[in-house]
Amino acid sequence: MRVLLTGGAGFIGSHTALKLLEAGHEAISLDNLSNSSAESLKRVSQITGRPAPLCVGDCTVEADVERVFREYAPIDAVIHFAGLKAVGESVSKPLDYYQNNLDSTFTLLRVMQKYDCRTVVFSSSATVYGTNQEMPLREDFPTGCTNPYGWTKWMNERVLTDCAKAMGLNVVLLRYFNPIGAHESGMIGEDPSGIPNNLMPFICQVASGKLERLNVFGNDYPTPDGTGVRDYIHVCDLAEGHLAALEYAADHPGTEIVNLGTGIGYSVLDIVHTFEKANGLTLPYTIAPRRPGDIAVCYADPSKAEKLLGWHARRSLEDMCRDSWNWQKNNPDGYGK
Secondary structure, three states: OEEEEEOOOOHHHHHHHHHHHHOOOEEEEEEOOOOOOHHHHHHHHHHHOOOOOEEEOOOOOHHHHHHHHHHOOOOOEEEEOOOOOOHHHHHHOHHHHHHHHHHHHHHHHHHHHHOOOOEEEEEEEHHHHOOOOOOOEOOOOOOOOOOHHHHHHHHHHHHHHHHHHHHOOEEEEEEEOEEEOOOOOOOOOOOOOOOOOOHHHHHHHHHOOOOOOEEEEOOOOOOOOOOOEEOEEEHHHHHHHHHHHHHHHOOOOEEEEEEEOOOOOEEHHHHHHHHHHHHOOOOOEEEEOOOOOOOOEEOEOOHHHHHHHOOOOOOOHHHHHHHHHHHHHHOOOOOOO
16 A cells, blocks of 8 residues: 555654555655654665655645645555644643644545545544543543643544545544654654653653653552553554554444553553663652642553454563663664754
8 A cells, every 4th residue: 555644754653654664565754844853764764675755744734735645646545643742732732732633634634535545544542531540441431631632632533533424434543552662773763852741752861861860750649659550552563553553444444443552551660660670771760749630540451453453562561661772872862853
């Protein structure tokens, strides 16, 4: 298949492009490079020995999207990653998040309809489950969000579900949990701008000496060690989940919702201590007050992914920690963007 990846130069997008190319598909990326680097796809091409073309443009601009569909016709399917993604920023800039994240989907669907492209895999999030207390989280659980970022994912799921019915689309909505790690080559990985929002890149910058210490937000949760528990998944497992979803969607009209997680909850201190052990390092950290809105435990029931897509996460927490550090130490300034 010839596949368009919106936001394909980003962390998850670049790893997915790599897995698509390894599986024999073509991967064309559209990215405005606002929080990513063209270098990621150059390295994907180096690793795979296959072209990974990048079209610089904005998914909210119809002319930019249509240019890709014209230049690379026919596009057989789309994996839609493009969107703003910082939870905290979404609270302070809700209008930016609603406008960007919804407009990109509206624009993409209009162009897909014009060019008779009927298969789309959407990058959703476990944030759509809100503060659901029952674990593990299943796809049929109630939804509801606690921030504008989550609501944009929820709204896009609704839009895609309705358009699947009206337009005869094949749609898979992938609800991610917490992607970390990097490709085993150390050539591509997560390269956040500024101080990282997410745990693993923050840990890596502490390990490299860029940041003084890690703040662990809360150690009084009702968990085995008092720190928050999350479902961390290796980004390469996540990318392989997209490949499985794409190949499923190609032959199945309608909409399916699928969790991509390991089904295992790891605490913040589990991550810290496994990182130390896997890499022979010591991480300085401080216990800080809880952050507003954080919940104690969140992890997936991934059984539907295995049943429907034949996919399950294969890489261990040690793999995630080792590969994250391998990327960081080989690329102390990320892609140098």
